[in-house]
Amino acid sequence: xxxxxxxxxxxxxxxxxxxxxxxAEMAALSGREVxxxxxxxxxxxxxxxxxxxxxxxxxxxxxxxRLSADVINFSxxxxxVSKGESLKDTALTLQAMGADAVVIRHSASGAPHRLxxxxxxxxxxxxxxxxxxxxxxxxxxxxxxSRLGRLDGLRVAIVGDVLHSRVARSNVLLLTTLGAxxxxxxxxxxxxxxxxxxxxxxxxxxxDLDAVLPDSDVVMMLRVxxxxxxxxxxxxxxxxxxxxxLDMPRMKKxxxxxxxxxxxxxxxxxxxxxxxxxxxxxxxxxxxxxxxxVRMAVLYLLLGGK
Amino acid sequence: MAYLLKDVSILGGxxxxxxxxxxVIAGDAxxxxxxxxxxxxxxxxxxxxxxxxxxxxxxxDAETVETGSRAAALxxxxxxxxxxxxxxxADTAGVVEQVWRLGRExxxxxxxxxxxxxxxxxxxxxxxxxxxxxxxxNVRIFSDDGFCVADPxxxxxxxxxxxxxxxxxxxxxxxxxxxxGAQMHEGEVxxxxxxxxxxxxxxEAIIARDVLLAEHVGSRLHVCHVSTAGSVEVLRQAxxxxxxxxxxxxxxxxxxxxxxxAGYDPVFKVNPPLRTRSDVEALRQALLDGVIDxxxxxxxxxxxQDKECEWAYARPGMLGLETALxxxxxxxxxxxxxxxxxxxxxxxxxxxxxxxGGDLSAGTPANLTLVDPSARRVVDPAELAxxxxxxxxxxxxxxxxxxxxxxxxxxxxLDGKAVK
Ligand SMILES: [Zn+2]
Numbered sequence: 017x018x019x020x021x022x023x024x025x026x027x028x029x030x031x032x033x034x035x036x037x038x039x040a041e042m043a044a045l046s047g048r049e050v051x052x053x054x055x056x057x058x059x060x061x062x063x064x065x066x067x068x069x070x071x072x073x074x075x076x077x078x079x080x081x082r083l084s085a086d087v088i089n090f091s092x093x094x095x096x097v098s099k100g101e102s103l104k105d106t107a108l109t110l111q112a113m114g115a116d117a118v119v120i121r122h123s124a125s126g127a128p129h130r131l132x133x134x135x136x137x138x139x140x141x142x143x144x145x146x147x148x149x150x151x152x153x154x155x156x157x158x159x160x161x162s163r164l165g166r167l168d169g170l171r172v173a174i175v176g177d178v179l180h181s182r183v184a185r186s187n188v189l190l191l192t193t194l195g196a197x198x199x200x201x202x203x204x205x206x207x208x209x210x211x212x213x214x215x216x217x218x219x220x221x222x223x224d225l226d227a228v229l230p231d232s233d234v235v236m237m238l239r240v241x242x243x244x245x246x247x248x249x250x251x252x253x254x255x256x257x258x259x260x261x262l263d264m265p266r267m268k269k270x271x272x273x274x275x276x277x278x279x280x281x282x283x284x285x286x287x288x289x290x291x292x293x294x295x296x297x298x299x300x301x302x303x304x305x306x307x308x309x310v311r312m313a314v315l316y317l318l319l320g321g322k
Numbered sequence: 323m324a325y326l327l328k329d330v331s332i333l334g335g336x337x338x339x340x341x342x343x344x345x346v347i348a349g350d351a352x353x354x355x356x357x358x359x360x361x362x363x364x365x366x367x368x369x370x371x372x373x374x375x376x377x378x379x380x381x382x383d384a385e386t387v388e389t390g391s392r393a394a395a396l397x398x399x400x401x402x403x404x405x406x407x408x409x410x411x412a413d414t415a416g417v418v419e420q421v422w423r424l425g426r427e428x429x430x431x432x433x434x435x436x437x438x439x440x441x442x443x444x445x446x447x448x449x450x451x452x453x454x455x456x457x458x459x460n461v462r463i464f465s466d467d468g469f470c471v472a473d474p475x476x477x478x479x480x481x482x483x484x485x486x487x488x489x490x491x492x493x494x495x496x497x498x499x500x501x502x503g504a505q506m507h508e509g510e511v512x513x514x515x516x517x518x519x520x521x522x523x524x525x526e527a528i529i530a531r532d533v534l535l536a537e538h539v540g541s542r543l544h545v546c547h548v549s550t551a552g553s554v555e556v557l558r559q560a561x562x563x564x565x566x567x568x569x570x571x572x573x574x575x576x577x578x579x580x581x582x583x584a585g586y587d588p589v590f591k592v593n594p595p596l597r598t599r600s601d602v603e604a605l606r607q608a609l610l611d612g613v614i615d616x617x618x619x620x621x622x623x624x625x626x627q628d629k630e631c632e633w634a635y636a637r638p639g640m641l642g643l644e645t646a647l648x649x650x651x652x653x654x655x656x657x658x659x660x661x662x663x664x665x666x667x668x669x670x671x672x673x674x675x676x677x678x679g680g681d682l683s684a685g686t687p688a689n690l691t692l693v694d695p696s697a698r699r700v701v702d703p704a705e706l707a708x709x710x711x712x713x714x715x716x717x718x719x720x721x722x723x724x725x726x727x728x729x730x731x732x733x734x735x736l737d738g739k740a741v742k
Contacts, residue, residue: 104630124632125505125516126586145634147516185516214513 017317020139022128024150024189032194036158038313039306046082046309055316056085059116064090064106064131065142066122071280071304072142076119076151079311085319088113103127107134116319120144138318146180152279153186155310157194159299160234162306163275168195173228175201175260176238176287177249179208183279184238185215192216199232201225202260205249206240225260229269236277237262237287253286263289267297275299323732326351330360330692332682334658340365342688345731349684360692363725366662368400368689369647370669370678372463372492373546373570373618375639376402376433378424379417380409385623385709387424387433390643393621393708395430395734397643398691398724401670401678402431402621406438407468413438413449415457422459430734430742434673437461439480439491443469448480455487462674465492467546468593470528472498477532481541490568490672492544493532495553496594500524505634507580507595515583517633520595522550529553533560533567544672545569547620549594551604558613568672570618571605573649574640578602578714588629588636589714592622595638606653609664616669619646623710641713644706647693648720656695677730688731697723707740 018026027035045053061080065073073089080087092106101109103122110118117138120128125145132139143149161167172191178184178200188198188211199220200207212219222228229235240260242253250256257263262276270276276288276297284290293300324344329337340360341351351357371394377385387404394402404421406412412421418435425433437454441447443466454461464484471477471493480491501524506512508519529545533556536543548554548569560567574592579599582590590596608614622639629636650661670679680686700719703711727735734741 102627102631122632124634126633129586130632145516146518182516185514208513210510210513214510 017320019318020128020132021150021314021318022132022139022141023148024153024186024193026150027190027193029193032154032157032190035154035310035313035317036161038317039158039309042312042316043306043309052082052084054084056080056083056319059085059319060088060114061085061117061119061315062088062090062110062113062115064092064110064118064120066092066127067143069121069143072121075307076142076311078308080315082308083312083316085315103130104134107131111135117315140314140318143182145182147182148186149182150186150190151307151311151314152183153190154314155303155307156187156236156277156279157190158306158310159277159303160275163299164233164273167191170196170233171199171231172196172234172236173199173201173232174236174238175225175262177206177240177244178202178211178238179206181238187236188215188219192218199228201228203250206244226266226269229266230271232270233274234277235262235270235274239279239281239283240287242283242286257286261287261289262292264291267292267295277303279303324352324355325728325733326355326357327360327365327692328357330363330365332365333662334364334656337361340682342728342731345688347682347684347686347688358726362696363692363694364658365682366398366658366691366693367666367680367682368678368691368727368729369398369665370673370675371399371402371619371621371643372616372669372673373467374402374404374621374643375407375623376404376421377623378408379420381625383709384625387421388428389707389709390621390623391425391428391430391433392740393643393706395727395729396707396724396740397645398647398693398727399431399643400689400691400727400729401434401675402643403434403436403463403673405467406436406465407443411438411442412436413441415450415453418454418459418461419457430740431729432675432678434675435459435461436463436465436492439464439466439471440476445469445472445476448476448483451484451489452487455489462487462489463492463544464489465494465546467492467494470494470496470498474531474535478535478539481536481543482539485541488674490542490544492546493528494546495525495528495532497524497527500527506583506591507597509580509598511580511583515586517583522552522597525550525594526552526556530556533557533565536567537563537565541566543567547572547575547594547618548605548614549575549597549601551601554604554608554613557608561613568615569613570616571609571614572618572620573642573646574714575605576602576609576653577649582714586633588631588633589640589712591633591636591638592640593638610660615664616672617646617650617664618669619643623708624712625710629712639712641706641708641710644708645701645713645715645720647724648699648722649715651695651722652720688728690728691724692726694723694725695721697721699723
């Protein structure tokens, strides 16, 4: 088993599949009366969150607690090099506390890589800057597999601000590792020029959402921050949603079986219409539930739980 | 003090004796001259760096004029040009004279201050360039390095103004609007790492503009740390047209690539950023062709806390003085004439440092360095004379060892150790 989960690229197909299979077992166990497993009793998991993300933190916290781990929430919001303790000093503190795993969310890309050099425990990336969010990709893959029965050969469209999206990066890496065919879709300003060369040769690029939808089994809508307008990535929220938003008429272009995903939090009316978000094709609520099972599996496997 | 260098190879030539008497190269050594067995050693004119950050005044925790001078001497240098981005900025006669005086006091290399182009490096208003030129520091190179003189009208005026005293503007070519938030070279690796890209065109666009401005007003332009293949092509065309432009490349841009960012260790963060393999190849060819005139270190010491942190929060820059010659040797081999020209003669000419970059003939100032090309050294950050440790070459085995350096006939380095 790998020691850290810093990037979805840390996972080969066998390891990723093991995590998904383990998550399925965790989900089955969680469904039973006794919600706590003794697997990580006596182990310490630290949630080190430099960015506000209550939903991700709660998901990791629930996962660790269901495995009977001791959980320490270390909120370092607002910290930067200029104020507060440095990441290295914090790492040394966590090291002294005997953290077996550190779950880190940070606004700087690569912070989990740096942290892994300073602590002995496992490091789990819970989102770093515009780099990656590998457990989100795992829960997305888990959701696709449970809805559609497979990942190999699945056609997945990832739509929106791929340039700034850690969810997109991790999903492209993980899904292509697991045999899916990924198409990233968005305005050219928000699609990195060399995305296929950088991430996976099984990645296609399209600037035309309508053309991609009929051939998609999964469409994943990314959150688009309206601030991007000020940087001229697109002219207006209205034009963005007209060209790249998923509304009801567009959803009808999808094949019958196709599902709609969103990592949240959503901008309803921007990248996704409310009726689409709330439709039976939408997996958005399931994604949240699956998040706990997947994170249980990750912590269990990384820490070698028994 | 007189020295007799026995059986030294001048620029790779056959072994001969070289005498140093009263600060100059002499025909014969007097009785009692200190004899140095220079068998197997190559004599080069003392190296000259047109781009060094000495950090004093302001960041003496990272480097001082003295520690930087010592690092320079150990690297084979006899003169370095100290960049203006200190605190306070070297934008007045007072500050440049202070740096110049600190250099004299250290007495290990000639420290030639570079003056800021604009007040506070703010890019708004010209600093008193004439006052710095006529100060004791005798400033001839002006640069806002760290920042680009981005305003085209201000750049034009600066280029014109310094003609009065044969000055040159050294441009840090970086269109700031194209590099907002930039962390590394824009390309495959930045896409994979989720780090904001620094596109090659941000450098090339400024160089293209500036060679046209220099051509228009008939001024000299020097381009700092050229890093892309596209920049090389712009310079090649400008030189072919007769534009008075010179350019430098750093040792790290001749060797390292953006792939090194993969571990997010900020020791590899530098501005301009490490580029791709094809850029590296183009830069090497440009240095061989003379499209790029000089190797300059962009020696940029940083305190530990400014590098032991997240990539995005780290300050850009790498140490260079003590490893420059070994890097150039490892890239180009023992091309001594090329090395002497690109690391001593041409930089001395650009900086107007008469007395440096000589040909080691009798009667010329004894500014020279002795290299053992057969020696190999593993770079150990802890052994560096610089006050900082941010070398990207830690653990690498590099060829060439500086055995001795002489500044106007006085040894600054002997047996590979600084004399003071
Ligand atoms: Zn610069």
